[in-house]
Amino acid sequence: MIRSIINLGARTIGMIRWAGEGALFLLPSFFGMLAVLRRPRLIAQQLYSVGVLSMVIIVIAGFFVGMVLGLQGYIQLSAYKAESALGLGVALTLSRELGPVVTALLFAGRAGSALTAEIGLMRATEQLAAMEMMAVNPFERVIAPRYWAGIIAMPLLAAMFTLVGIYGCWLVGVVQFGIDHGIFWSTMEAGVDFREDIFNGIVKSVIFGAVVTGIALFEGYFARPTSEGVSRATTRTVVNSSLSILALDYLLTSLMFAGPG
Amino acid sequence: MNTWPDSSDETLITIENLDFGFGRELIFKDMSLIIPRGKVTAIMGPSGCGKSTLLGLVGGRLKPKRGSIDFEGKRVDKARGKKLYGLRRQMGMLFQNSALLTDLDTFENIAFPLREQTALPDEIIEIIVKMKLELVGLRGASELQPSELSGGMARRVALARAIALDPKLAMYDEPFVGLDPISKGVIVKLIRELNDALDLTSLVVTHDVQEGLSIADYVYILGNQNVLGQGTAAQIQESEDPMVQQFIHGLPDGPVPYQYPASPYADDLRHD
Numbered sequence: 001m002i003r004s005i006i007n008l009g010a011r012t013i014g015m016i017r018w019a020g021e022g023a024l025f026l027l028p029s030f031f032g033m034l035a036v037l038r039r040p041r042l043i044a045q046q047l048y049s050v051g052v053l054s055m056v057i058i059v060i061a062g063f064f065v066g067m068v069l070g071l072q073g074y075i076q077l078s079a080y081k082a083e084s085a086l087g088l089g090v091a092l093t094l095s096r097e098l099g100p101v102v103t104a105l106l107f108a109g110r111a112g113s114a115l116t117a118e119i120g121l122m123r124a125t126e127q128l129a130a131m132e133m134m135a136v137n138p139f140e141r142v143i144a145p146r147y148w149a150g151i152i153a154m155p156l157l158a159a160m161f162t163l164v165g166i167y168g169c170w171l172v173g174v175v176q177f178g179i180d181h182g183i184f185w186s187t188m189e190a191g192v193d194f195r196e197d198i199f200n201g202i203v204k205s206v207i208f209g210a211v212v213t214g215i216a217l218f219e220g221y222f223a224r225p226t227s228e229g230v231s232r233a234t235t236r237t238v239v240n241s242s243l244s245i246l247a248l249d250y251l252l253t254s255l256m257f258a259g260p261g
Numbered sequence: 262m263n264t265w266p267d268s269s270d271e272t273l274i275t276i277e278n279l280d281f282g283f284g285r286e287l288i289f290k291d292m293s294l295i296i297p298r299g300k301v302t303a304i305m306g307p308s309g310c311g312k313s314t315l316l317g318l319v320g321g322r323l324k325p326k327r328g329s330i331d332f333e334g335k336r337v338d339k340a341r342g343k344k345l346y347g348l349r350r351q352m353g354m355l356f357q358n359s360a361l362l363t364d365l366d367t368f369e370n371i372a373f374p375l376r377e378q379t380a381l382p383d384e385i386i387e388i389i390v391k392m393k394l395e396l397v398g399l400r401g402a403s404e405l406q407p408s409e410l411s412g413g414m415a416r417r418v419a420l421a422r423a424i425a426l427d428p429k430l431a432m433y434d435e436p437f438v439g440l441d442p443i444s445k446g447v448i449v450k451l452i453r454e455l456n457d458a459l460d461l462t463s464l465v466v467t468h469d470v471q472e473g474l475s476i477a478d479y480v481y482i483l484g485n486q487n488v489l490g491q492g493t494a495a496q497i498q499e500s501e502d503p504m505v506q507q508f509i510h511g512l513p514d515g516p517v518p519y520q521y522p523a524s525p526y527a528d529d530l531r532h533d
Contacts, residue, residue, distance in 0.1 A: 129360065135349040
């Protein structure tokens with residue numbers, strides 16, 4: 001009985017501490033993000049490591065996901081002689097859902113884990129403390145540029161994923177199974193709406209970018225300064241951001257596509 | 262000979278009635294000390310006595326529970342934000358594990374404070390960095406990455422970075438730890454020479470008795486939440502305080518017990 005009360009108390013304190021740490025992290029990060037806009041070079045450097053270096057995995061994954069969608073879609077649609085809708089179906093799936101979601105999951109594994117490990121080790125090796133002693137605000141110099149880079153890179157990577165996915169589907173549908181080239185593209189052109197499908201997809205990926213990068217930086221900043229602490233923080237980044245992406249995706253989809261009217 | 266400063270204009274840092282601790286345990290209790298300007302002051306004491314914590318307090322990274330820390334007449338313990346950063350610009354710090362920024366090469370590590378804190382053009386920054394590198398004898402290593410430097414070299418690069426902005430105070434956190442005798446000798450020589458040539462005030466935290474006593478104009482020995490002994494190296498060696506004697510002679514047992522507190526040994530071995 002007493003033990004369960006102790007556990008409840010410990011959990012409550014843990015949650016309050018977590019919320020407090022979150023506030024301590026978010027507030028200076030926000031001001032840092034405003035300040036770093038004066039130094040776009042710092043953001044550009046991080047865009048390279050967060051964005052450009054993630055491109056290979058995103059492009060390859062997008063290509064295969066598109067091919068699998070094309071193959072499965074063709075098998076199902078051809079049973080109803082509706083294979084001409086393949087391009088449209090895959091384009092909608094990718095731009096609304098799979099583009100932002102799968103890109104964000106891959107981004108969490110590739111860039112998020114790297115960010116957590118980097119910040120965690122910077123803290124463990126006193127690099128952040130050294131910056132503070134050099135009168136340099138680590139939130140402005142280290143956290144904020146990485147945050148911006150994550151938010152900017154995610155929609156670009158998701159767009160790339162979608163685009164390559166559509167080409168993967170085209171390869172299977174048009175080249176392999178002989179769907180008419182013109183019909184494949186024209187149904188897509190007629191059926192995909194910019195505001196409804198593409199814009200909503202971009203909004204999703206911006207939000208996912210902010211969430212994944214935020215979790216990664218937060219976990220890195222508060223990681224215990226030991227090798228075990230950094231390794232646990234990296235794991236938490238991937239697990240927490242993946243679950244957040246999937247839960248948020250349902251929420252966003254219901255707000256965007258299932259709203260009244 | 263006592264080099265104790267006797268007028269206030271010779272003092273750079275004044276710490277008065279300081280209480281500090283993590284949680285409820287106090288590390289310092291009602292501690293007062295002063296750091297004389299232009300001198301090398303060594304802060305020595307056994308592990309865990311709060312030597313590095315003292316540097317955190319002087320640098321304003323830690324806040325005392327009570328008491329004051331005064332740097333050139335300005336309260337470090339009260340300073341926040343821009344005011345605190347303004348004070349830190351006058352302090353350089355060498356961290357125990359060098360804390361070089363791993364994504365920058367040697368040159369850029371030393372240029373870092375200059376680029377962040379000044380609006381100097383690249384050509385001037387390059388000249389200053391080369392001068393600092395020459396001071397620590399590593400001008401030829403400017404393109405090496407931190408991972409390519411030996412422990413001693415990394416310490417020297419960090420030293421060059423600590424003095425990049427020509428601070429008034431240079432703080433060294435365990436500068437001799439983990440170095441071979443040659444590298445140790447180099448660092449000892451550099452701390453002394455830089456202090457005298459650049460008109461610095463140096464605060465060296467160390468538990469290396471030999472190096473600490475050889476380098477310092479003035480020595481504080483910390484322990485038991487306060488200052489155990491102070492004076493010149495000679496005065497410290499003549500001190501009659503048993504804890505000071507145990508520390509400087511490296512005796513395994515004494516006022517600082519060899520045994521970690523435990524239940525009686527015989528009780529612990531008995532199986533009832």
